[in-house]
Amino acid sequence: MFSRLTFFGIAFFFSLSSLGQSSLKLTGEKIHSENDRIIIEGNVKAEYENMKLETQKLIYLKEEKKIVASGKVRFLRGAIQFTCDRLVYFTEEKRGKGEGNLKGKYDKWYFTAKKIEFDEKKIKLFHVKYTTCNLSPPHYHFQAKEAIFYLKEKVVAKGNSFFLGRIPLFYFPYFEYPLKDLPYGWVHKLGSSNKKGLFLLSHYNWYCNPELRGRIYLDLLEKRGIGEGMDAEWKKENSRFYIYGFQFQEKEKYYEKYESREGAREGKDRLKRWKINFRGIKFNNESIVAFKFEKMSDPFYNLDFYSEETKKGWSEYPLKRKPETYLFLEKNSPLYTAGIKGKWKVNYFQKILEEKPTIYYSLPLYPLNWGEYSLQSNISYLSKEPDGEKSLRILSTQSLTHPINIGNWEINPRIYFSLDFYEEDFKEREYCGYRLRFSKRFFNINPSRTSLFLPYFTLVGRTPSFSSQNSLPYFEEKDRIKGMRGLNTGFWGNWEWGERCFSWNFSGKGIKKGEKEEKTIFQEWSWKITDFLSFEGFHLFDLNENRRNYDSFSLVLKRKTFRVKCGYNFSYPEEENISLSSKWKISDIWNLKFYERYNIEHSFSEESRITVEKKLHCWRMFVMLKSEKRVGESRDWEILVGFRIIGI
Incomplete structure (x- = not known):
């Protein structure tokens, strides 16, 4: 019986050859043919040019030239391979989509x-x-x-x-x-601005091999000064290291405008501003070691050099004013994972702390597993040194979880206990509470491609109790915080018919902390009418005392040669703005980009950008005109000309 059914599959292959589809081959244990479709079941294999597919059941629709596969589907095409529960593939257009327990790999990337x-x-x-x-779980x-x-x-x-x-x-x-593998070698950006004058931002991407590469920077700004720097990145299979350093020599006239800022540098070296960053990670199957060291000359460095570092492509938390240093260690075993993280921060912006360090250590022990039970524990230590006096805080948290499945419902209860001890008047606080998460599929109608899910709703509860290690009672603290109760819920839906597709996400949150209540509703939606026209938007509704609502609506027009997006954004009670962006592909080597934004309410501002880009095989050139106007400030304008040349 098996050999005869396989023969039928081969006969079907030859029948498709006569119709001009010579590369399509289908085999299986059981084949049933109708006027408009072929149904194959049992160890099904399909091949079409460089595509290979294995599944338990396959339906081939002749007129649509479409493959519909279900049941442990394995798909392979070139460097793409994945497994899923359901797959639709159009043989002529060479496109498809899959869902359900999706795991795969593209080149060196693993994904779920x-x-x-x-x-x-x-x-x-x-x-x-x-x-x-490629480890499970990944580092x-x-x-x-x-x-x-x-x-x-x-x-x-x-x-x-x-x-x-x-x-x-x-x-x-x-x-x-x-x-x-190879980045652009030389990158030059020449421009002019009313604040910076004429300027040239340039860097060179040096490249030794796929494991070692970096950049050399040189910036010349007419009104500000000269900057130079360098970074390097070294990658191995189980380790990553990165180092960055940049120094800028400010001009006296420019820096005088900002010397009055609290924390600004003084003395002869105040015009030399610099930043260094060094970070790395090393891991194996049993442990992880990660560290970071960051230091800068003054707290305003990231703020003043935000635009330059963004244009370089290096802008990790560009507006973060506090440099951060930390060390992270983790150890894995079959029963538990233990880790420790130590932080050292300098807060320049609080007179109390000045430049005294804040040290933070964390020892998470997660999770300890016994069957389906999981115990997670965390101990944190925080130390501050304001004006030479030390203060510390110790926080210990333990939680126990055990998933429960009842029919289509999945319940994930979590019970936790926390002890918070801090040296200020030797106070001590205890918390205990619960968190229950319920998940269930609401309904799913496959023929019309309609699905609506109730992914979760969560009940939260926390009850604090207080004690003191000295003779003074602290009823004020106990009366001020009376615990937390609340509910988080949400669901999402997706409807498709023909080319049209409508999706909607909804979530709501209601939490009560003592006498205060927090209530918010969030909605996000998108409506694809055709491949050319679509709408999208979101709405955040704040039900608290100081209400602040957000609305956004956008119209998107898309073709192969252009994309236009017109948006309206509203934030009550602060601002309202309209934006228009577009990208036009004039030819294979010319692109045109346009962006316009108007803030039309309380703080009027306007921003415009026009960019013309030309692409060739070994180099790219672009010209950008940028203009921005804010309330109470003069108009800031900038012309930027960029060159990118491939080189090693």
């Missing part, structure tokens, strides 16, 4: 996601985690709402967070990472 859409030029992943670490990973892999070019992600182990370290609203 809720949904994937792909074609010949890109891979689009939704609610994705991705990393280059580090990125987590994003949406990530697009432009094949052999770059990765672009929105709402991107970076995790070291289980600890989130950084958040990037927009993240871009190149996939090409």
